[in-house]
């Protein structure tokens with residue numbers, strides 16, 4: 001009863017059972033066994049991919065499907081089918097169908113339902129849409145385009161009425177990373193706005209990567225922020241769906257249907273930048289400028305399914321991907337191979353996520369995170385050592401060494417949970433950067 005039927009593209013399983021209302025594939029916490037939001041039920045998107053795989057319809061999952069037209073919610077999608085029949089001419093449609101070859105019939109069938117599920121204001125497809133030739137719009141884009149190894153780090157905005165602690169954290173990152181991700185309501189917990197903190201980051205002479213979670217935005221506020229970011233000189237954007245509110249602060253807000261998802265966010269941002277078009281068709285005065293990024297989940301569901309999701313993001317507009325945390329190198333290699341099989345490693349810059357472990361408490365926390373897999377060998381090593389600080393430091397150095405040597409990895413994205421002094425040491429000792437002596 002969403003009234004925006006897309007069963008033709010989803011192996012005839014309705015995706016509206018997804019608690020996040022995702023219409024373009026599994027989130028980064030999807031597993032073969034259960035949904036990461038409600039563990040009592042399976043991930044509906046894993047079921048869709050599995051059935052599409054069996055039916056030979058995986059290719060159909062590449063089409064970028066539109067956000068809901070809320071006018072249709074609660075009505076029957078059969079009305080659209082009937083109106084499409086009328087528009088095409090019922091007699092003509094039937095006679096062509098009956099008299100044609102199987103191949104023509106299939107095209108007619110696909111075209112008929114494509115008209116229904118892809119309204120003119122969206123017109124999504126499964127094709128690549130690379131930006132036209134251009135000079136890099138940010139330092140991060142310049143570094144990645146030139147083949148240098150990039151370093152980024154995530155910073156969580158403060159729960160504070162001032163920037164005192166935030167400024168001090170940013171200062172520790174100057175000269176050791178190329179850009180700083182400013183998270184947006186991570187873990188569904190409210191903090192200072194990522195937009196405002198990104199502006200603050202620029203004052204320290206370092207580039208922000210403004211994270212924007214679709215969860216907290218309507219399509220109106222999202223487009224407003226896209227324009228505002230470009231006008232303010234923020235060039236790097238990371239567009240994500242966001243954690244489900246039931247992972248965060250209580251009492252919960254009423255957010256059981258989301259207005260759009262990360263892939264739709266990329267599609268909207270790319271059209272705004274490259275075609276100067278707002279979602280409602282209005283033309284912008286001066287086209288905005290950004291370097292678009294997305295999150296990738298190497299350990300969710302299956303590598304080949306997540307590679308399809310990654311391709312969809314790249315087709316929609318993603319120019320760089322930052323992955324979830326990598327601890328399991330063989331499985332990460334499988335994911336990179338799955339990306340390579342879809343020819344993605346030539347089309348997108350990939351930064352591998354690394355979270356430097358520094359305690360057993362942190363190890364325990366990381367093991368609970370959706371989409372994170374830590375091999376038993378690392379767990380045992382850290383539990384059996386007498387010096388957790390030294391051993392975890394060694395594990396982190398080894399992970400960095402292995403990850404940076406993998407083909408297709410063009411940088412590392414650190415998630416250091418505010419332990420930036422330790423991160424500086426790790427970056428220096430691993431040989432990734434040599435910070436200026438006066439600031440070490």
Ligand code: SF4
Nearest residue numbers: 018027035036043044
């Ligand atoms: S795991 Fe993610 S994609 Fe799958 S049903 Fe749950 S919220 Fe939706």
